[in-house]
Amino acid sequence: METIKNTLAQNFGGNLSKLGTNQFSLDDCPHLTGKVGVVTGGTRGIGYGVAYTFLKHNISKLYLISVNEEVAERAKKSIASELGEEVASRIRWIKCDLSDWNHIKSVAESIANDTDRLDILVNNSGRGVMTPERTSYGVDRHMAVNHIGHVVLTSQLLPLLKKTAEKGNVVRISNQASTSHNSAPEDTKFDSLDDINRDVGANAQYGRSKLANILYARYFDRNVTQKGHPNLLMNATHPGVVSTKQSKTDIHEPFPIAGYAVSTLLEPFKKSNFEGAIPTVFAATTTTAGGQYICPPATPEKGSELAQSDKLADNLMELTRKVVSEKTPGIEVAI
Template sequence: MQTIKSTIAENLGVAPTRSGDPHQLVEPRHRFSLEQVGDLSGKVALVTGGSEGVGFGCTHTLLKANIDKIFVLSKSQDIISQAKDAFAQDDQLDANANARLAWKQCDLTDWKSVQKVAREITDETERLDILIANAGKGIMTHALDRHGIDSHMSTNHLGHVVLIDALLPLLNKTVEKHQTYVRVVSLSSNLAEQTPQEVDFTQESDFKSDIGPQSLYARSKLANLLFARYLDREYSQKAGHDHVIFNACHPGVVETRQTQVWIHEPFPILGYGMNLLNPIKKDIFQGCVSAMYSATQPTKGGNFICPPAVPEEGPAKSRDQEMQDRLARLSKEIIERAGVTLLTIPV
């Protein structure tokens, strides 16, 4: 019975209970709400894709929690302008909310640009307490990026590898100077379980091949989870940086542009089936709960956190240390072949 309850809590926005809150279905020790984030005064955060969807929910929550500064990385100036307008009109936020937000235009498939933006951030702040790797390409048809890599893998995984690598020195500086935990959160998905069996990251084709819209997304989300667990094992534990916490999370089925609009690109008709789920999808604030828990609470890494704060094992592939190693090694080779040198991540 608890499995059924957890499935509802982790994926849906409503529950057949008096309160209607699905997050109340899990065991009390795994409950968490945005009100429990706590005061983040003096701290600095970064959210990729933080101007819409789950990322908007994260940015709003961080601002409400008095974050001192938040860097938002995204591609569209129009979308960040809309987000700022929404923040300015929100009674839950103070009048200085937008003054604490710094937008950086960044295309995660342009790895040189990602590294440049990371250097700018390092020059503009002396600390970084939270990094939420949220931006991503949803379930869409196959396309190759400028490097000849599947754009799902390039955006969802490799762009974030470059970003994390470039910002690790700043994260470490924050730990050393302020004697605090810093947390890196990767937005994965329970759809990672649907990655085809033949995908094992033994060859570069696993970064390029067309395996169908849903499997392309699943493969990239498996990579997010594998890499978070790799960093926890090889960087936090083995390299002695145990106050740098790496976790991945699943947001649930959330009503966003991905599930409303982009789903019709690969599935012009069947996409309406996803639209029919709107009444039971999580809204963006329900969808950001597991990310905000992961960004503010854990003192241990390597976990796959499902809403609201439920640690799940995740797919068997994600726990395969040899596969984690292969993914990290191939990721570095592909990125450095494109002329971007990784300096921090141990491979």
């Protein structure tokens, strides 16, 4: 019965969320006075819910990374209207496509030059369930954006993150994963570019990138947190079934007709973007452990067998380093 309750709480909104074993709400977010954060995709959807919550709880400076300036302006105006102009003035919007790893390096450098600390990094932005496509680097777009782009960003910001942690602050990184990681092909090896470029269909393509988000958190915990940086924590989260552009519009790109089951029939049961933000806010502000896969509201789960494999995580990160170095010489994946 507890498993059923947790499954309902993890995936659907409203009163069902109260069935979860470990409760947490956005009101439980601690005061963030003096802290600095980065949220990718922070101008709409779940990312906006996260950003709004951080600002409401008095974060001192917040960098929002996204691609659409018009959407970013609307988000800032909405925050100014609801939380005040002074709060909105703490936002620093930066335009960046996470499939452009060279640009990510420049963005990270600009952030590092603008602040002397970084307490929170939310790797939230991503490509949803859409048809397979390759970037200009010749890499599957789901993996290039959802996983590799965030690894590049994290690596470039790592010196600043470590510096902040070494001063006695608990620094937290949250990767936006999904229960859809269960859709990753069972024969996923992460041992070559050909492996991640395989066309396995929209659902599996997305699931494979979400599997990578979990494995990266567990790899980071083993190789950074447990090896000399106990105040630097990385976790992965599952938001639940959330009403966002991905679930209302993008789903029709791979599934023009069948997508209505997700975009329309499921809509009354979906979480709002603020409800979807809850596990990320918990992971980014409150958790005291790393290497976890956190499901709503704040319950660590094991995930799939693939998600628990240290060998697969090692393969993933070795491949990530190789692909980045070959496609963008001069960019180092530090972890």
